[in-house]
Amino acid sequence: MSLKERVADHVRENRTGMVHDLIFAVVWVALISFLFDFVFTDAPQWAFYLFMLAGIPAYFGFFISLDIAREAQASSERE
Numbered sequence: 832m833s834l835k836e837r838v839a840d841h842v843r844e845n846r847t848g849m850v851h852d853l854i855f856a857v858v859w860v861a862l863i864s865f866l867f868d869f870v871f872t873d874a875p876q877w878a879f880y881l882f883m884l885a886g887i888p889a890y891f892g893f894f895i896s897l898d899i900a901r902e903a904q905a906s907s908e909r910e
Contacts, residue, residue, distance in 0.1 A: 855893065859886040 832840075842849065863882045867874060 851894075852890075855890055856886070859883075859889065 860883070863879070863886070867879045867882070871878070
């Protein structure tokens, strides 16, 4: 199997997840950029990078809580 076929298979299998990841990243960067351009205009540059880095735990926290909520909803529907 060639590299092109493996990449195509990976994208086909994970398309929805990849789109969600991209949307989260774009929204997070846009939100932080907006905040530091218009709200925290005098903040130091390191604070901007720290907020960008905080997107990593925010991403995992959001999607883990989303999975927990879906499982709770599914279990309540089964009862």
